[in-house]
Amino acid sequence: xxxxxxxxxxxxxxxxxxxxxxxxxxxxxxxxxxxxxxxxxxxxxxxxxxxxxxxxxxxxxxxxxxxxxxxxxxxxxxxxxxxxxxxxxxxxxxxxxxxxxxxxxxxxxxxxxxxxxxxxxxxxxxxxxxxxxxxxxxxxxxxxxxxxxxxxxxxxxxxxxxxxxxxxxxxxxxxxxxxxxxxxxxxxxxxxxxxxxxxxxxxxxx
Ligand SMILES: [Zn+2]
Numbered sequence: 001x002x003x004x005x006x007x008x009x010x011x012x013x014x015x016x017x018x019x020x021x022x023x024x025x026x027x028x029x030x031x032x033x034x035x036x037x038x039x040x041x042x043x044x045x046x047x048x049x050x051x052x053x054x055x056x057x058x059x060x061x062x063x064x065x066x067x068x069x070x071x072x073x074x075x076x077x078x079x080x081x082x083x084x085x086x087x088x089x090x091x092x093x094x095x096x097x098x099x100x101x102x103x104x105x106x107x108x109x110x111x112x113x114x115x116x117x118x119x120x121x122x123x124x125x126x127x128x129x130x131x132x133x134x135x136x137x138x139x140x141x142x143x144x145x146x147x148x149x150x151x152x153x154x155x156x157x158x159x160x161x162x163x164x165x166x167x168x169x170x171x172x173x174x175x176x177x178x179x180x181x182x183x184x185x186x187x188x189x190x191x192x193x194x195x196x197x198x199x200x201x202x203x204x205x206x
Contacts, residue, residue, distance in 0.1 A: 023051035057092055060129030065140075068122050069148035073113045079152070081192065083107040084120045085200050093164050094131035102160030102176065105200040106141060108151040109185050109192065115149055134160050135179050142181035153185030155196055159204060178204070
């Protein structure tokens with residue numbers, strides 16, 4: 001993205017931000033724009049804290065899903081559905097930079113190759129720790145599993161609460177959004193899809 005680099009250079013020049021101080025300066029500017037005084041006691045360390053917090057919450061850009069999934073396959077005869085449900089996740093909506101969070105349920109039907117179960121929560125975090133919309137997060141998890149593990153089918157269902165809806169007084173106070181992505185056998189076989197949905201039903205909100 002050459003244009004993004006160019007814009008960053010221009011912004012830094014306009015704001016006269018010294019190198020290495022970009023995050024802190026940007027947060028101090030935001031505090032000023034809110035009508036706050038960034039030099040008062042309670043806010044003095046806030047720019048540094050916000051920087052660390054945002055860097056952690058967007059660390060997924062530096063995680064490679066291929067690397068998470070490509071190691072340590074086990075060869076098996078197993079071709080029954082494998083489900084990992086109730087994976088807690090926290091993400092930031094790209095429209096408001098406010099959190100959305102909830103549960104992620106993942107399933108796949110292996111094609112003689114299985115992966116360690118602990119890889120799946122790490123895969124979810126790799127995508128959740130980016131600026132996201134729930135629909136894309138759901139699709140990216142299912143597609144990464146499909147691409148790097150090559151199962152007979154991969155599926156992801158996410159249910160989440162969005163603070164941008166809850167805090168800003170939009171009418172949908174208590175609703176949770178549910179999104180799903182079904183690939184391979186989960187798309188072509190109604191029976192496989194139904195089995196998955198039945199097995200996660202107890203986890204989905206009543
Ligand atoms: Zn939002």
